[in-house]
Amino acid sequence: MGTRQTLPETRSDSQATYLPDRHVFALWTWAGGAVGAAPPVGDVETVPLAVPTPDLGRLKVSDVDCVLIEPDRLAAVPLDSPGRSVEAWRSWIAGGESALPIAAHAVPDPTGVAVTTAEHAGGVFRRTTAVGAEMRTGPSSPTTCIARSPRRAIRPPRPSTASRAPARPPPSGVSMS
Numbered sequence: 001m002g003t004r005q006t007l008p009e010t011r012s013d014s015q016a017t018y019l020p021d022r023h024v025f026a027l028w029t030w031a032g033g034a035v036g037a038a039p040p041v042g043d044v045e046t047v048p049l050a051v052p053t054p055d056l057g058r059l060k061v062s063d064v065d066c067v068l069i070e071p072d073r074l075a076a077v078p079l080d081s082p083g084r085s086v087e088a089w090r091s092w093i094a095g096g097e098s099a100l101p102i103a104a105h106a107v108p109d110p111t112g113v114a115v116t117t118a119e120h121a122g123g124v125f126r127r128t129t130a131v132g133a134e135m136r137t138g139p140s141s142p143t144t145c146i147a148r149s150p151r152r153a154i155r156p157p158r159p160s161t162a163s164r165a166p167a168r169p170p171p172s173g174v175s176m177s
Helices: 084-093 118-137
Strands: 012-019 024-031 044-052 059-069
Touching (some): 024 044
């Protein structure tokens, strides 16, 4: 009878990459030097991300299976092993500003030769989050509103009959019916 060898388990860390153009996080996993399956927390989509090569020497653009979630859900989404990018973004959502590892902003540019910088991703996240909050609750400062006097009615301007151009017939061959 032979002996059975048990291989060590490879830990699969969940990563969160912010997609500035969509204001969502792409959740994906990294395990044993390769991209793993998307975390089982929602519908899977394929997203191009800059991920490490197997030797961890550089980044390459790959289509990665991800689950897309809104920022307000990231703090509570149940992940078995949240990676550094998840923890960093959870800090930002809570009002902090932890350093963002490359996985947190690994969105390739249109040429595929560069990634979004941490500064850009963080700035877009803060501005987009602030605009969303303002849309839900109203402006945070009364100076951002335009005050109108309740005594003066606002009426649309009257059309001037002198400035109206006569109607032109349609070009030949064009039917208006």
